Amino acid sequence: MAPSTQNSGPGAPHLFVARHRRFGSSQHARWASIASTISVIGVLAFALWMAPGGKAVREFFLSPSHAWRAFIGDPSEGLSAIWRGFLTNIWMFIVCEILVLIFGLLIAVVRMSSSPILTPLRILSTVYTDFFRGIPVILVLFAVGYGMPGMDLGWISQQSPAVYACIALTITYSAYVAEVYRAGINSVATNQLVAARAIGLRQGATMRYVVLPQAIRNVIPPLLNDFISLQKDTALVSTLGIVDATQAAHIYGSLNFNFAGYTVASLLFLLLTIPMTRLTDRLIDRDRSKRLAFVS
Amino acid sequence: MIELHNVHKQFDQRTVLHGVTLELQAHEVVCLLGSSGSGKSTLLRCINLLERIEQGDIIFRGQSLLDERIDVDLVRRHIGIVFQAFNLFPHLNVLDNITLGPLRALGRPRNEVESEARELLGRIGLGTRSDDYPDQLSGGQQQRVAIARALAMQPDVLLLDEVTSALDPTLVGEVLDLLSDLAIQGTTMLIATHEMQFARDVAHRVALLDAGRLVEVAPAKQFFDNPSQPETIDFLSRVPKTQ
Numbered sequence: 257m258a259p260s261t262q263n264s265g266p267g268a269p270h271l272f273v274a275r276h277r278r279f280g281s282s283q284h285a286r287w288a289s290i291a292s293t294i295s296v297i298g299v300l301a302f303a304l305w306m307a308p309g310g311k312a313v314r315e316f317f318l319s320p321s322h323a324w325r326a327f328i329g330d331p332s333e334g335l336s337a338i339w340r341g342f343l344t345n346i347w348m349f350i351v352c353e354i355l356v357l358i359f360g361l362l363i364a365v366v367r368m369s370s371s372p373i374l375t376p377l378r379i380l381s382t383v384y385t386d387f388f389r390g391i392p393v394i395l396v397l398f399a400v401g402y403g404m405p406g407m408d409l410g411w412i413s414q415q416s417p418a419v420y421a422c423i424a425l426t427i428t429y430s431a432y433v434a435e436v437y438r439a440g441i442n443s444v445a446t447n448q449l450v451a452a453r454a455i456g457l458r459q460g461a462t463m464r465y466v467v468l469p470q471a472i473r474n475v476i477p478p479l480l481n482d483f484i485s486l487q488k489d490t491a492l493v494s495t496l497g498i499v500d501a502t503q504a505a506h507i508y509g510s511l512n513f514n515f516a517g518y519t520v521a522s523l524l525f526l527l528l529t530i531p532m533t534r535l536t537d538r539l540i541d542r543d544r545s546k547r548l549a550f551v552s
Numbered sequence: 553m554i555e556l557h558n559v560h561k562q563f564d565q566r567t568v569l570h571g572v573t574l575e576l577q578a579h580e581v582v583c584l585l586g587s588s589g590s591g592k593s594t595l596l597r598c599i600n601l602l603e604r605i606e607q608g609d610i611i612f613r614g615q616s617l618l619d620e621r622i623d624v625d626l627v628r629r630h631i632g633i634v635f636q637a638f639n640l641f642p643h644l645n646v647l648d649n650i651t652l653g654p655l656r657a658l659g660r661p662r663n664e665v666e667s668e669a670r671e672l673l674g675r676i677g678l679g680t681r682s683d684d685y686p687d688q689l690s691g692g693q694q695q696r697v698a699i700a701r702a703l704a705m706q707p708d709v710l711l712l713d714e715v716t717s718a719l720d721p722t723l724v725g726e727v728l729d730l731l732s733d734l735a736i737q738g739t740t741m742l743i744a745t746h747e748m749q750f751a752r753d754v755a756h757r758v759a760l761l762d763a764g765r766l767v768e769v770a771p772a773k774q775f776f777d778n779p780s781q782p783e784t785i786d787f788l789s790r791v792p793k794t795q
């Protein structure tokens with residue numbers, strides 16, 4: 257467009273060529289990353305191998321025969337299978353996740369409502385989120401798991417430890433998730449609220465049809481992050497004597513004086529969480545590229 | 553249809569509307585002119601009860617809107633407003649943007665509401681775009697959908713706040729054409745605008761807001777050709793003749 261581009265001299269064609277291109281092609285870049293990954297893993301493995309206690313640690317944590325026996329269990333010796341324990345982690349996680357999604361949303365909506373009738377509930381929900389985000393999960397587990405049966409409240413006090421564990425995890429994580437929802441609700445532009453009220457939608461309908469759909473979409477990655485934590489924290493239910501994967505590994509370890517079971521449990525947890533972390537990253541990247549599309 | 557009596561509006565200590573009095577008849581189109589910051593948007597928002605007024609009265613269909621017992625949500629269902637920045641719902645497609653109000657505010661049956669919405673989309677020339685999302689439309693198309701969204705409520709009055717100001721100049725025409733059609737069909741409208749030619753062609757009456765005061769209200773031809781107030785003469789002298 258500007259005529260000056262034609263007479264800016266012989267240097268002009270190079271004006272926009274990057275000066276530092278370490279890796280000329282994507283081929284090159286791929287090899288470079290593979291080589292560096294292998295060497296980093298190699299150094300770590302070598303360190304583990306050569307460490308003074310390396311041999312003992314390998315035997316304790318990585319023995320394949322122990323790992324397998326811990327995984328499949330051995331009823332004749334009173335060993336519960338880690339895989340069976342892990343099923344407990346999975347169902348607890350699924351049940352808690354669903355409950356947390358519902359309660360977290362309820363708490364967030366109550367907390368953000370402006371109706372004067374809801375004032376007591378609003379104060380309660382504020383106290384609730386402050387309280388349970390501040391207490392370690394394991395203490396909540398103890399409080400519910402030992403407290404509720406101890407209260408002698410008939411039906412309420414006669415549930416299995418698994419039920420109390422679910423209650424404790426749900427209580428704690430609902431507080432976190434409520435805050436995530438709240439951030440999402442706050443992220444919805446006020447002009448959306450005005451537009452909804454301008455067509456005569458009531459407050460509840462505005463929340464349900466205009467605010468929440470946008471708010472939830474905005475917070476899916478942080479919600480998934482909390483679920484990854486929840487998946488891992490199901491391991492804490494072992495403190496109530498529930499035989500989950502961690503507890504099964506622990507029993508194996510104490511009877512056989514070998515910790516390979518812990519490695520097995522860790523791998524199982526990774527198997528569950530890694531797809532979730534990858535998905536979260538994908539969503540974050542997609543969001544980011546969507547926003548950057550307007551910049552470039 | 554709507555009467556404003558001596559409407560005062562303050563933000564903090566600053567008075568933005570100084571006793572505005574204006575009456576809008578059924579099927580009448582009034583254009584509201586005024587330089588930036590004169591209070592046009594504020595006035596429209598007050599009528600829609602998106603802002604509270606401190607003094608004066610707003611009478612709609614014979615009822616004072618300042619009455620304590622008034623249900624503002626009910627009032628807003630009868631007074632449509634369209635904003636400069638469209639404010640479509642980004643998570644809903646075009647059809648759902650239009651039907652949300654009738655379905656969830658008026659509680660009307662879906663089949664009825666959807667067929668009306670499709671007809672409305674045909675009228676605004678977007679009959680084939682009902683499944684698209686707002687970000688797939690041009691600014692002009694989005695603003696037409698925003699107008700259709702307000703019309704779907706079958707309001708008694710439509711308030712339009714500089715609905716073409718955020719648009720690329722090439723897209724302004726399509727939106728103004730839609731408003732002209734609505735005017736011909738007898739829609740009651742109060743239109744805040746900077747489009748002089750449009751005001752001259754379409755408005756029955758034109759009003760000028762100057763620093764929160766309504767200085768002149770006159771039939772369109774008289775307003776432009778034979779203004780009586782010095783503020784109007786000054787205002788008209790400052791805008792370019794051809795639009």
Ligand SMILES: Nc1ncnc2c1ncn2[C@@H]1O[C@H](COP(=O)(O)OP(=O)(O)OP(=O)(O)O)[C@@H](O)[C@H]1O
Pocket residue numbers: 563564568586587588589590591592593594595714
């Ligand atoms: N929410 C608010 N709080 C404080 N002051 C406000 C608020 N909204 C508007 N104002 C002030 O009121 C005055 C009138 O604003 P308004 O938006 O009504 O003007 P306008 O005529 O619509 O201008 P424009 O043509 O730029 O849209 C301005 O001085 C503005 O700063």
Ligand SMILES: [Mg+2]
Pocket residue numbers: 592593594713714
């Ligand atoms: Mg304005």
